[in-house]
Amino acid sequence: MANDLSQLSFFTESYPPYNYRESHELKGIAVDLLLAAVSKVDDRLDPNSIQLVPWARGYKLTLSGVNTVLFSTTRTPFREPMFEWVGPIATTRVVLFAPTAKQLKIANIADIKKHMIGTIRDDIGEQAVLNMGVPRTQIMQAHNAHSLLYMLQRERIDMWAYEEFVGRWLIKRAAIKIDEFEAVYTLKESELYYAFSLDSDPKLRALLQLGVDRVKANIQENGLSEYQNILSKYQ
Template sequence: MKFWMSACLYCFFSQMAFAEHTLDLTKLEYLTESYPPYNYIEEGKFKGIAIDLLNAALQQASHKPQELNIRLFPWPRAYKMMLKGSNRVLFSTTRTQEREPLFQWAGPITSTKVVLLALTEEHINIQSIEQLAQYSIGTIKDDIGEQLLLSSGFPFSQIRQAHSAESLVRMLSKGRIQLWAYEENVARWYIANSSLPNNRFTSVFTLKESELFYAFSKDTDPKLVASLQDAIDKLKRPPAEGNQSRYDKILSQYQ
């Protein structure tokens, strides 16, 4: 009798562990934008720090490669879909106090800095947020740069929205806006790929230093979020003293 009960308990807990171990993260819909070097498409394939970390974390969680349903949209559309949808993941998403209650979170993917860029030749010098009132600033709708400006009290009437970072590079280079609010590494990537010298543009003010995360719909099973978080944490641990973690190896590919 004792043997039978022990065997049953063993099977029960083994099944529980197996169920936890095989949480299916592939049933979620993953939304992203073109935001290099974090997430973008090159030669028809998704690439970037966030993409590589996500794939590695899912393999870590399940011990096998998983096919993901990743869809790329302009940020305003992806953000709107995220707010209205269910079982979705949006990345790379800057985690802020305003966004905190809207989603569940896993990460961080990496650190991030949202800045204001200006033409170097204009010699713009900004020391405080209050000085921004005299400038027109280019943004993308619902992007973190725009949200930070509006939360600081910057008037919407002085914001010039564009549909893409490429458009904002052109607007700033031609003097149609005086400042551009965007993530610094991503902005520099787009400047370089617009065949413009990066030294023509200067970061004149930092709006926020934060971290990028995977944002999950509020209705997502918390066990799925915890599963991805645990896998990310494991990837960040070096396998042995003095060796690079898998996470550090991913970052090094994009430096």
């Protein structure tokens, strides 16, 4: 079955530390896990074939097929029937970030609706606030997380809906003191997966799932699994 997985088109976005580009090279927890999983089933995948695209574009391409994979994708009841799933990659928590100096107190959905929220179109953060009934008039979209962080700093938005680990990574990389922003509300706790288009071959999904399972089960000399060693590189 060599090279079977190369039949698939893989899309990802800039979502560090899970997937991102640095010095013209794709890196991250999800990228490392994908390549390790492929190697565990004696298959091949050229890292250069993975396309880094804006989230909304990758989401649309994977919804419409053909033989596409999008990662890292939060698995939710809303998305469940839209894709086939391989993973999980990691646990995830989507939150609302706000400037610590504002001392915002968010106790319920009614509190959220009082504020302007920054999101990325079709991102899990946006879907979460929309599912809560937040009107679109209270949502300001941006193409990427860096733009949302900029908007939050300049008070163009009150809160930013995003994955917590990724948000804190971006704040640190922007040379901003991490205590300048705080998570004021948890929108969703879930897991990240490789999301396959519905037309994808179930044999290929099963092959990659087998590889992921083998990476997580592979205990190395330091007593940690290969997967735990991948995680430790980005913590």
